[in-house]
Amino acid sequence: MSQAAASTVEARFRVQWPGFVLDVDLNLPGRGVTALFGHSGSGKTTLLRCIAGLERQGQGRLSFKGEVWQDSARHTFVPTHRRPLGYVFQEASLFPHLSVHQNLIYGRKRVGGAHRVSLEQAIDLLGIGHLLERMPDRLSGGERQRVAIARALATSPRLLLMDEPLAALDLKRKGEILPYLERLHDELEIPVFYVSHSPDEVARLADYVVLLSEGRVVAEGGLQETLARLDLPTAFSEDAGVVIEAVIASHDENYHLSRLDFPGGNVVVAQRREPIGHRLRLRIHARDVSIALERATGTSIANLLPATVVEIADADTPAHVLIQLAAADTTIIARITRRSLDQLGLRRGMPVWAQIKAVALLGD
Secondary structure, eight states, X not given: OOTTGGGEEEEEEEEEETTEEEEEEEEEXXXXXXXXXXXXXXXXXXXXXXXXXXXXXXXXXXXXXXXEEEEGGGTEEOOGGGSOEEEEOXXXXXXXXXXXXXXXHXXXXXXXXXXXXXXXXXXHHHTOGGGTTOOGXXXXXXXXXXXXXXXXXXXXXXXXXXXXXXXXXXXXXXXXXXXHHHHHHHHOOOOEEEEESOHHHHHHHOSEEEEEETXXXXXXXXXXXXXXXXXXXXXXXXXXXXEEEEEEEEEETTTTXXXXXXXXXXXXXXXXXXXXXXXXXXXXXXXXXXXXXXXXXXXXXXXXXXXXXXXXXXXXXXXXXXXXXXXXXXXXXXXXXXXXXXXXXXXXXXXXXXXXXXXXXXXX
C-alpha cells in the first residue's frame, strides 16, 4: 500500500435513477473537513449515503486509507454496520424514550476494542455535560443536534459523515452549534465529510471542497484555492469571496484594534480578545473590495493592499465583472462595475491597490 493510498479516501460511484445520475471519481483527503457543496439536488446526500454504504444501487468502489469497503467489480461490499463511521443526519433522531446519557451509551455499545474518542471527550467537545439526565423532548434543536453528534462520536468512528446537520436549525441555533463543530475540527484527528449548501458554513469549517452539480463534480480542491476561482458558479453569486488564514500580530489598545498578518499583507480589525500569535480564519467578500490605481490618501478605508490583476471575468450581472487579484501569495477577488473596469483601464498584470471595506472574522 502506497503512502498516498493510506492517507486518502477513494470514492468512485455511478448511481442512476429516473431523471438523475450520480457519476463521481474522487480522491479525497483522509484528514480535516471535506465539504460536499452544491445546490439542492446536486447529489451531495446521495454521495454521502454511498460512502456510508446506505446506497448500494449502481456501480462503485470505495477505499478508506487503503482498506476497500466496496468494489462492485470484485463483488466486495462491507455493510454499513461494519464500517467504522459515524453518521449525523439533518434531524437528530434521538431515541425519545432514552435520556441523553442513555442515547450516548447506546451508541457506545457497537464499539469494540480501543476507543478513538472517549465518552467523556465527546461530552466535553459538544458541551453537553449538563444535559445528560434530560430526555430529548426537553432539549432545544441545537442541543439535540449536539447530542446526536456526540452519539456519533461515541461509536469511536474513523470517519465522521455529517449531512447538513444545521439545516433544521434557525440562525440563532446555528450560531450556537458552529463553535462546537470548529472544536471537532481543531481537536480531533477524525476526517469529516460535511454536506452543506451554505457558503458560510463551508467557509468557516472546510479545508477541502467538492463542488457538485447535477450529480457530477464541477470542481474540487483546497478551500482557499477553490473559492478564489472565477470559473465556478460559486464565484458569480453574492457570496463570492475568499477565505484567508491569518495570525494576530499586534493589538492597539489606544484605538481598540488588532492587526492580522497573512502572506501578502495585513488587515486591521476591531480588537480581538485572543492573544498575539493566535490563528484566525477571515473572509473577504468580493463586493467589499474596490480597486484604485494608486494608494488612496484621505480615506476612511484602513485596509489597503498592493496587488496585481491576475484575471478578469464576467460576473452574475451584465453590469459587473470579477477581478482576481494577487497580493503577494494571497488571492483576493473584487466585484466592480464594468464601467469602472473601462475607466481604470484594468488589464492582466497591472499593479493596483485593493481597498478592503469590510472583513468578516469567521468564528464570531
